[in-house]
Amino acid sequence: MWTERIIFHCYFSLVNLALSYGDILEIIRTLSKHVYDEQINRTQQYTNITHLEEIEGIYRNYIHLNLYGSEENAMIRRDLGLLDNNPFISGIVGLQILDTYRFGQIPLPPEDEIDRIVKLYADSHEMNVDHETSLMLFFQQRYNPDLDFWQTYPTNIIRVFQEISNLPAPIYSHFLDVLLGPAEKPDGLSDLFSADQVANRMRIPADFDSSSTHLCFGSILYQLRDKYPDAWNAWRDRNKNLTSIFDALKKYSYRPFSDDRNKNTIDARSYFFLRNFLDIAKKEHRDLAIIPTWAMNIEDERADYKKGISMPWGVNIIDMTVIANFMSGIFSAVDIGLINSNVITLDDDLNLILDSSASLMVYFLKHNLTDRPDLSLAYYPSTFEFYWFVARGLLYMENAKLRGSLHDLPVYEKYYRGLSDVMRNEVTKSILSARKSGTDGAFFYDDFLGNDDISYDGKHINRAEDRYYTTATAANSLIYTWSVYDEERRSLRWIDSVPDEVKVTVLGVSKWLMARPLGGNVGVKNVFFSVSEKNRETIPLWFPSNRFEYLNGTKINDFNHRIPEQLTIFGMEGYVKPDVYRKMLDIDQFDVETQLQFLGYNSGQGAVIFWSCDAVTYAGAMMALSMANALEKSENLAIVD
Secondary structure (H helix, E strand, C coil), X not given: CHHHHHHHHHHHHHHHHHHHCCCHHHHHHHHHHHHHHCECCCCECCCECCECCECCCCECEEEEEECCCCHHHHHHHHHCCEEECCHHHHHHHHHHHHHHHHHHCCCCCCHHHHHHHHHHHHCXXXXXXXXXXXXXXXXXXXXXXXXXXXXXXXXXHHHHHHHHHCCCHHHHHHHHHHHHCCCCCCCCHHHHCCHHHHHHHCCCCCEHHHHHHHHHHHHHHHHCCCCCHHHHHHHHHHCCCCCHHHHHHHHHCECCCXXXXXXXXXXXXXXXXXXXXXXXXXXXXXXXXXCCCECCCHHHHHHHHHHCCCCHHHCCCCCHHHHHHHHHHHHHHHHCCCCCCHHHHCCHHHHHHHHHHHHHHHXXXXXXXXXXXXXXXCCCCCHHHHHHHHHHHHHHHHHHHHHCCHHHCHHHHHHHHHHXXXXXXXXXXXXXXXXXXXXXXXXXXXXXXXCCEECCCCCEECCCCCHHHXXXXXXXXXXXXXXXXXXXXXXXXXXXXXXXXXXXXHHHHHHHHHCCCCCHHHCCCCCCEECCCCCHHHCHHHCCCCEEEECCCCECCCCCCCCCCCCEEEEEECCCCHHHHHHHHCCCECCECCCCCXXXXXXXXXXXXXXXXXXXXXXXXXXXXXXXXXXXXXXXXCCCC
């Protein structure tokens, strides 16, 4: 034991000595400037495919296709991107830089940068309600006077796809081969991916991910209101009905054991990865209500589809990252008093939803993400990124525990016990086991972007295009899992039980990041989020379903021939016994066999549509370096003084 401690102490000294040769504070300033420069500071209108819309406050992010294999595919993946204007990503960057200021002791982010995020958020509320609401949308909205309705309208996506649809048929057919793969397609599949259909699936409703992230951003802004008085006042004035998010949650939560068809139907892929958890709850006679992605149900779908808003594939979906973000966002708001804790503690239904979702999260983490991250992380393919979102909530709860306020929320106190155990055991082991060794004690992490290309002479290439982001995110996951912010001392410190190997890994990652402050030869791309179809094999139509009907409610009995061109309700309704479900798995859907195992993101037919944002990478690296430095300062072993 003493020998191990001496080895670790010497290792710390060597790593710190190496890091001290670089100016970490200068690197942090450089990263901060790059984050700032990625934010659009003036709105411009869409003119054509070469002059896209830009909205003030957006951090530039681009939609790409994750093609792999040939050099041509690699070129398309890297160089072909469509600028998007979703407000959600700006809120995430806002959380990153404000958390880094609070915990990492960086200079205060510029006031105009925060003001632009608040202004952007002010225009992102759900507009089709007759009351103030805290529900937010991922994309911007546009008013349609003919329908007297606010439509979800991601301008660049819709207008560019309209222009693509006007291309000659052979060119568009080639585009579909790129998107879906060149192999023979099930009858009707190409029609579902016409330009109009793809655009329609982007007309999404308000969601609990954007809404809770917005709430978390407001909670942090409240704590920094003396630094950003104008931004806080503007946010507060636009958000006078914060508890409306709970009204929506109770209405739209997924209730698999309910008899109400409006509440018990879910995306067939979600049921596939949830089924073992549901089996356990059913056996234990536990009711469940789970946080969904969309603030919409089938009844709303039928009313709003023709007006220009709908859920992709016509049903709600469960995304574990959405649940992680919701749990963190709600906790942060209640913990600081933006929302009275009695709103939760005195509401049995809210407690059921939060407890069910918390139990699912702990189960999910303990069981290796149910071995299907492609389905369970529906819109966030990166496992490391998911770990950071979960760990963020753990740090917030750890801070509350240190203040003695966690006991005010029994459901969160229970969540803390389960989450801290699994994050500090199974998840930490998973993160540590994935690290790779560089030179001189440095560590890095790889995910999947650019890892499976083939050169012209047939050799495998690992371009590691998301290595910089993944490395920073893995370090942030460990830091948020094993630290606590001491408000009295105004310092971030490791919790007492932190393993030495975690400290060594964080320091080794810091060294690796410092050696390539802007990504170096691997660049700064990321797969921040994606559509839910990771390849052709993960389209929901290929998974067992017991509810298939047209939007008007007419039942469809044919699962084996042509796929309907119009929107249908396709999902799993209610609870299905394990033996019945196993038999359903043996039946092909539309002559397609269900893919039972996760084969990796660089596999299968077709390409995943994903979003990449350089600002998220820069902010993540700045967070990792500054918080690692703050942790070492708290132990008088600062990376730099």
